[in-house]
Amino acid sequence: MLFWKKETQLDRIKNKLEKAMRKDTAFSVFGASSHKYRVYEKLTVKELADWQAKNQVTLPEPYTQFLTKVGNGGAGPYYGIYSIEKATSYTDSGLTKKCVLHPGMTKEEWNRLTEPLINDEDISDLEYDAARERVLGGMLCIGTQGCEYDMYLVLEGKHRGKIVYTSDFYPDRPFFFVYEDNFLDWYERWLDEIILDYDIAWFGSRMPGDESALIQVYQNAPNEEIKSKALDGMFKFKKISRPTIDFLESVAEQRQNDRITAIQLICKTSVDAGRGYLLELLHSDRNEDLLHALQILNWYGKSVDLSEFIKVIVQSLDRVHDPETLRHVGYVLESSDAITLQNFAPFLCHTDSNIQTAAIYATRSCNDKSESWEIIQQMFMGGGKEVVKTTIQYWGMIPHEKLLPYYKAAWPEYKSNNNDDIM
Structure with missing residues (x-):
C-alpha cells in the first residue's frame, strides 16, 4: 500500500526557491544578485534553543521553522534574510520589550510616539536611545531593503509574528505592517510573485492576490480605503488582461474617487487602450487632470507614438502655472523636438x-x-x-x-x- 505524503508549506517553499532561481537566472529581481536564491545552512534545534535562552525570547514558530527547516537566512525579499546571528547584531532595541506598534496606526498616534525623535533637537543620546527603543522594542531586525529601510519581525503581543517595514522617523509616516500574518506566508508570497513574473518593486507593500481576487475585494470593500488598496494592488501586474481592463474602464466611468488610478492601470498595460481617457484629461480645465495625464504619459508612453498627445500639450502650454506640471511637460516633449x-x-x-x-x-x-x-x-x-x-x-x-x-x-x-x- 502506498502512502502519499502531504506537501507542507515548508516543502512548497523549498520547491519554489528552485523555481524562482530558474525563473530569474539573470538575478534581475531586486536584491537577487546578493543572495542568488541560496539559503544558509540550517540552524540546529540546540542552536535555536541556546539563542532563545540567551536572549530570553521565544521566536514565532513560522520563523523558527524557516531557520531550522529551510535555512538560517539567505535568500529572501529585497537583500535577503539575515542569519539569526546577524539579525541579533543589527537589532539594537530591546527584544524583550513590548511592541507598541500596530497595523493601522494613525498619524496622530505615530507623531505622539516619535515626537522626541523628530522634534526634540536638545535630546541627549541616552534619551534618544530610550525613545528609539520604545518605537522598535519587541522586534527583531531580519533584513534590509537598502538605504534607510529595514524589515523587522514582531516578537510579542497581538501582532506577534508579523513583518514590519521600517524607515527613518518622519512625521505622519507610521511604519508599514505587511498583509500576511506570519513570516512563512510573507516569504512564500515573495516566491510566488517572482514565479508569476509580477513587478515586485517594494514587495509586500501592496495588497496580495491575482486580478480576480483584487476585483472581488474592490467590489465587496466596506470602505474607500480598502477599495483604493485593492486597485493599488494591481500595479504589481506587468500586464493586465482584457476582462480586468473592462473592469477598470467601468471604474473610470463610474467612480470619481478612483478614476485616475483606474486610468493609470489601463495605460500601464496599454497607452492605446487609455488614449481616450488621456485626451480627456489633457483637455480638462482642471490643472490636476493635466498633470495626471502628463505623469501617465511620462511613465508609460516612452515606446508609444505620442504625436497626438504632443500636439494637445503644446496647445495647452498657456494652462501651465506651476513647476511640477512644467517639469512633466518637459519630460513628455523632450524626445519629440517639440x-x-x-x-x-x-x-x-x-x-x-x-x-x-x-x-x-x-x-x-x-x-x-x-x-x-x-x-x-x-x-x-x-x-x-x-x-x-x-x-x-x-x-x-x-x-x-x-x-x-x-x-x-x-x-x-x-x-x-x-x-x-x-x-
Missing part, C-alpha cells in the same frame, strides 16, 4: 524662479538657442547672475556676442562654485 525657446519663452522669463529653472532644464536640448538670443537676453536682464549660472549649468554657454557681457559678469563666481566643471 520644445523650443519660442514656445517656452513665457516660462524662461517667468518671475517665479522655480518655474524658470524647470524651463531652463526642459529646454536643455533645444537647437534654436542662438537664433533665440533675444529671449535669453531677456532672461539674463530679468534674473541676473543666478539665471546666467543656471543656464551655464544646463546649456553650456550660447555663442552669441549679445550674451557675452552676461557670461563675463557671472563667470568668476560660477567657476569658483563649480570647481571648473561645466555641464
